[in-house]
Amino acid sequence: MIAMILAGQISRYAIGMNxxxxxxxxxANRGDAIPDHGAFWFARAxxxxxxxxxxxxxxxxxxxxxxxxxxxxxxxxxxVPVDTLPVHGNSANFVASIGINAGLHLDFGSGxxxxxxxxxxxxxxxxxxxxxxxxxxxxxxxxxxxxxxPPNIPIEGGAAFPSGDRHGIVIDRGTCKLxxxxxxxxxxxxxxxxxxxxxxxGAVWDLNSHALRPATWTSADAAGLPxxxxxxxxxxxxxxxxxHAVRFxxxxxxxxxxxxxxxxxxxxxxxxxxxxxxRFRLKASVSEVRMPPLSATAxxxxxxxxxxxxxxxxxxxxxxISGATDxxxxxxxxHELDFIRGSDFEAVDVSSLMVNVNSGQAAVGPLTVTGxxxxxxxxxxxxxxxxxxxxxxxxxxxxxxxxxxVPYGFSGRLYPRKTDTIFAPALTLASVTANASVTGVTxxxxxxxxxxxDNNGSVGSVTDGLLMLRWMxxxxxxxATAGALGLSAQRxxxxxxxxxxxxxxxxxxxxxSVDAATDGVLLLRALLGISGNAVIANAVSxxxxxxxxxxxxxxxxxxxxxxxxx
Ligand SMILES: [Ca+2]
Ligand SMILES: [Ca+2]
Numbered sequence: 229m230i231a232m233i234l235a236g237q238i239s240r241y242a243i244g245m246n247x248x249x250x251x252x253x254x255x256a257n258r259g260d261a262i263p264d265h266g267a268f269w270f271a272r273a274x275x276x277x278x279x280x281x282x283x284x285x286x287x288x289x290x291x292x293x294x295x296x297x298x299x300x301x302x303x304x305x306x307x308v309p310v311d312t313l314p315v316h317g318n319s320a321n322f323v324a325s326i327g328i329n330a331g332l333h334l335d336f337g338s339g340x341x342x343x344x345x346x347x348x349x350x351x352x353x354x355x356x357x358x359x360x361x362x363x364x365x366x367x368x369x370x371x372x373x374x375x376x377x378p379p380n381i382p383i384e385g386g387a388a389f390p391s392g393d394r395h396g397i398v399i400d401r402g403t404c405k406l407x408x409x410x411x412x413x414x415x416x417x418x419x420x421x422x423x424x425x426x427x428x429x430g431a432v433w434d435l436n437s438h439a440l441r442p443a444t445w446t447s448a449d450a451a452g453l454p455x456x457x458x459x460x461x462x463x464x465x466x467x468x469x470x471x472h473a474v475r476f477x478x479x480x481x482x483x484x485x486x487x488x489x490x491x492x493x494x495x496x497x498x499x500x501x502x503x504x505x506x507r508f509r510l511k512a513s514v515s516e517v518r519m520p521p522l523s524a525t526a527x528x529x530x531x532x533x534x535x536x537x538x539x540x541x542x543x544x545x546x547x548x549i550s551g552a553t554d555x556x557x558x559x560x561x562x563h564e565l566d567f568i569r570g571s572d573f574e575a576v577d578v579s580s581l582m583v584n585v586n587s588g589q590a591a592v593g594p595l596t597v598t599g600x601x602x603x604x605x606x607x608x609x610x611x612x613x614x615x616x617x618x619x620x621x622x623x624x625x626x627x628x629x630x631x632x633x634v635p636y637g638f639s640g641r642l643y644p645r646k647t648d649t650i651f652a653p654a655l656t657l658a659s660v661t662a663n664a665s666v667t668g669v670t671x672x673x674x675x676x677x678x679x680x681x682d683n684n685g686s687v688g689s690v691t692d693g694l695l696m697l698r699w700m701x702x703x704x705x706x707x708a709t710a711g712a713l714g715l716s717a718q719r720x721x722x723x724x725x726x727x728x729x730x731x732x733x734x735x736x737x738x739x740x741s742v743d744a745a746t747d748g749v750l751l752l753r754a755l756l757g758i759s760g761n762a763v764i765a766n767a768v769s770x771x772x773x774x775x776x777x778x779x780x781x782x783x784x785x786x787x788x789x790x791x792x793x794x
Pocket of ligand 2: 742743769
């Protein structure tokens with residue numbers, strides 16, 4: 229039966245350990261009882277017990293930032309491009325519902341219109357801003373107060389004017405929480421100093437989180453979405469890029485909400501009417517070359533409407549998009565986009581970006597996996613990483629900390645590597661769909677390579693070789709030693725053998741890991757006196773630093789005192 233192992237009939241990188249490998253390895257023991265496979269799998273599970281934790285923050289790349297806070301993580305549905313996604317199957321009807329000939333209107337600007345400021349204002353407050361009482365008409369769909377509302381909070385439409393949506397938006401720079409209220413009113417009435425507040429509804433978001441509101445809950449917007457991330461802000465336009473979707477309104481919306489929206493406000497059930505949350509974009513064919521030429525402001529907004537598009541967020545005037553109140557706006561520049569008609573838009577199918585209907589995360593990478601290698605100080609720093617197609621990792625720092633950038637959905641094994649260092653268990657990641665941290669990898673630096681596992685004074689293939697292979701497979705107890713102890717063995721308890729082998733330099737192929745499918749097979753073949761390419765066939769890992777028989781033979785001789793024929 230041993231000949232089967234020698235022939236290399238083992239899945240090359242059998243990290244997942246198929247049953248074929250298990251039965252081959254176990255059948256190589258001269259007729260002794262096959263180990264219980266339940267124990268085998270349990271041992272494998274222990275051997276590869278990495279702890280993977282989803283991180284709640286740590287956006288990749290560039291999320292929009294206000295007051296030091298990201299406006300949701302970089303891979304929030306608000307912050308990812310939709311310019312290459314398919315057109316929604318019902319786009320033509322949705323656009324017709326809102327109005328093919330109706331014009332785009334930028335519903336913000338500088339100065340006053342009919343005596344009132346334009347756009348939706350927001351403000352930020354420092355850490356420690358006093359929390360003040362607030363109650364809501366729709367208390368059962370609102371996050372309860374108190375809220376850190378400053379006495380002079382800017383209110384949509386002007387604090388002095390009682391009508392309108394009266395949105396109030398506050399970012400707490402200390403906690404990076406976003407507070408949004410609809411129909412915000414103070415008590416006692418303006419202009420007295422406010423002692424408490426009321427609102428129609430109120431919502432609080434953690435700007436570092438993908439969490440959405442509970443399904444069917446409203447927010448300060450009818451879609452149950454936050455308002456702030458969809459506002460066009462002067463500073464980002466001045467900087468030359470709006471890197472997020474824009475909020476817009478339509479007169480008729482469906483009695484339904486599409487991800488990431490959470491709420492509707494309609495009795496219309498027509499499937500040809502867009503639902504709350506529906507994403508639209510400006511068609512790529514709409515030219516930014518005009519006569520007279522568009523301003524940089526208009527071009528920047530036009531490009532954002534193509535790349536990031538806009539989300540249907542409330543009932544209101546058709547094709548009205550929202551921006552922040554700011555007296556630096558040049559209203560003439562904003563009006564340059566009046567040429568855009570409803571027919572210039574198309575609805576986008578964003579379903580491929582949804583990770584979970586209850587999360588605002590978009591299924592895009594790269595994602596960040598961080599970890600810390602445990603072990604002696606000399607072993608954990610300066611570790612490089614190999615493997616994992618599409619993944620790139622930093623070299624570990626002196627404390628063993630490293631960070632990898634991986635594609636969305638990444639699965640694969642990464643090999644931490646350092647000279648004369650062994651890392652365990654295997655760093656295998658499966659379906660990474662969120663930023664995560666990994667713990668459990670430990671480094672060790674053995675100094676000897678004593679292959680006499682059973683300590684009987686000689687090194688044998690079907691004894692020491694088999695004991696090493698079983699240990700590498702994670703087998704424990706009598707199953708690990710049955711039928712494999714040599715005559716006059718002095719080390720016969722499986723745990724003692726495991727302790728001995730852990731302290732040996734058994735990384736034969738030099739990938740800084742000890743694995744049955746590679747190092748175990750190499751050792752066993754060499755102990756059986758095989759030489760040449762038959763030793764290394766299908767038994768060298770993808771991250772090996774010793775890949776030829778000559779280099780492996782030299783290593784066995786110099787490190788483990790194992791002399792094998794050339
Ligand atoms: Ca021995
Ligand atoms: Ca190895």
